[in-house]
Amino acid sequence: MKYKREISVGIVAIISFFLLFFGFNFLKGVNIFSPTNAYHGRFDHLHGLEEQAAVYIRGHKVGHVNAIDYDFTQDSAFVVDISIEKDITLPQGTSMSLISDGLLGGTVIELVMPAPGSANDAPMIAHDSFLPTTYVPGLVESLQGELMAHVNQAVTDVDSLVVQLQSQLEGDHLHAALENVDKVSYDLTAVSEEVKHLMAHQVPGLVRNADSAIAHINTITADLQEADLAATIARVDTAVDGFNALLTDVRSPEGTLGQLIYNPYLYQHIDATVLSADSLLVDLKAHPKRYVHFSLFGKKDK
Numbered sequence: 001m002k003y004k005r006e007i008s009v010g011i012v013a014i015i016s017f018f019l020l021f022f023g024f025n026f027l028k029g030v031n032i033f034s035p036t037n038a039y040h041g042r043f044d045h046l047h048g049l050e051e052q053a054a055v056y057i058r059g060h061k062v063g064h065v066n067a068i069d070y071d072f073t074q075d076s077a078f079v080v081d082i083s084i085e086k087d088i089t090l091p092q093g094t095s096m097s098l099i100s101d102g103l104l105g106g107t108v109i110e111l112v113m114p115a116p117g118s119a120n121d122a123p124m125i126a127h128d129s130f131l132p133t134t135y136v137p138g139l140v141e142s143l144q145g146e147l148m149a150h151v152n153q154a155v156t157d158v159d160s161l162v163v164q165l166q167s168q169l170e171g172d173h174l175h176a177a178l179e180n181v182d183k184v185s186y187d188l189t190a191v192s193e194e195v196k197h198l199m200a201h202q203v204p205g206l207v208r209n210a211d212s213a214i215a216h217i218n219t220i221t222a223d224l225q226e227a228d229l230a231a232t233i234a235r236v237d238t239a240v241d242g243f244n245a246l247l248t249d250v251r252s253p254e255g256t257l258g259q260l261i262y263n264p265y266l267y268q269h270i271d272a273t274v275l276s277a278d279s280l281l282v283d284l285k286a287h288p289k290r291y292v293h294f295s296l297f298g299k300k301d302k
Contacts, residue, residue, distance in 0.1 A: 036063060036083035039125070041096035041109075041133040042076035049098060049107040055082050057111045062088055065109065082109060089124045096131040100138025110136075 043049075046068070055063035063084030070078050082096070093114035101108040112134075125131070253262040283290075 035086040037086050037088070037127045038066065038081060038083050039090070039096070040128070040130045041080050041082070042074075042130065043078045043080060043098065043133055043135070044076045045135070046078050046080075047098055047107050047135065049080065049109070053106065053108050054101070055084055055109045055111065057084075057088070057113065062111070080109070084111070090131070092123050092125060094125060094131060095134055097134045097136050099136045 049065065049068070051065050051068055053065045054061050055065065063082055066081040066083050068078060068080050080096070090111065091114060095112045097110045097112050098107055099110045100106075111131075250261065
């Protein structure tokens with residue numbers, strides 16, 4: 001045939017294009033042979049969402065983003081068209097959320113459906129309807145927000161510290177502090193000199209005196225060790241025993257000293273003797289001639 005070669009080339013090109021299209025969509029996770037339902041949502045910011053991005057319900061992929069249209073004259077400038085599997089129906093209250101697909105996964109769409117119990121009797125959303133939209137910040141954005149808050153607080157604290165430090169430097173506080181440091185340094189130097197003088201002149205004498213005292217103590221200790229402490233203690237014990245015997249004799253009414261202390265008759269006899277002696281002395285003083293006879297001629301008085 002005249003055009004057999006051209007027809008073959010055309011068929012191969014069509015097959016190649018089909019395979020390329022099918023393979024490209026397969027790599028993106030798009031099943032071109034599966035029937036789908038379309039829904040739409042309006043966003044004021046896409047946060048990196050691109051066409052062919054995945055659509056999830058509770059973490060399970062159910063579709064993809066077909067197209068993204070924009071009109072910057074509107075507040076919600078972007079209209080996102082999605083396609084999900086045809087056997088999935090969305091109850092009233094379902095919203096379309098932009099979420100982060102991991103640190104490096106980009107932005108995807110999550111269809112947030114109401115709780116299963118509350119959606120049993122709810123009517124279903126018609127195909128090609130607009131869904132309410134929300135945006136859920138990702139981990140990086142959340143960390144950036146918290147980090148920036150801490151950074152701003154840290155910058156504020158550092159600025160306050162710098163202002164206080166500058167006020168201290170501009171005032172007389174630093175000068176007074178330096179003067180105090182100089183005074184303390186001077187006092188430390190004087191104390192160090194006194195300590196050096198003490199170590200050089202007085203400490204050696206104290207050490208010598210201490211050595212001499214220790215030597216005397218050692219001598220006394222040696223003398224005590226050489227002394228006959230046992231004999232001395234024995235003599236002391238003998239003296240104590242004698243003293244105890246004397247005290248026993250004094251305390252006993254039968255002893256000599258005890259008789260003197262405890263016998264009233266002996267006391268009375270001694271007392272009577274003393275009284276008689278006293279009377280005798282009185283009479284002797286009053287009538288001495290009765291007891292002493294003295295005459296040159298030997299004449300007696302009558």
